Amino acid sequence: MHIHRLEKIWLAFGFSMLVVFLTVLGVMTFSMGMAPPSGHHHAIDPTKVTETAPFDKPVLNKIGDNEYEAIMTAFAFGYAPTTLEVPAGATVHFTITSSDVVHGFEIVGTNVNMMVLPGEVNHTTHTFKKPGEYLILCNEYCGIGHEMMKTTIVVN
């Protein structure tokens, strides 16, 4: 097979760029000690989620001046606690895990969007400035009832 000289040059150029990028990536990864986020890594036994505190009692707690803590579990096909109600301007700290399979936790109209893995404890915080009904839905396919998996947070 005949390959044109210019094509050979481009192939060599492309290949050497690939080598350069992968080398840079590799060297940086080790020299800077890059790793997946692990600073707040927290996991519990995924088979005992409903028996492990605080997930044995999913709850919405008032922890300060218009500040709340929501301890939640995701399961096929819903969330606990089922009803969440806070006043406008409330800051809610969500702590959530799954008791069965991978689920999603997206609050429509906000930038809250988490993956919920069995036994992995995930956190996020959001301040609900505007009153209204916020839809929380699952955006990871989790089974036959996936599309029905939702709840709402009512902000008064």
Ligand code: CUA
């Ligand atoms: Cu839970 Cu989809």
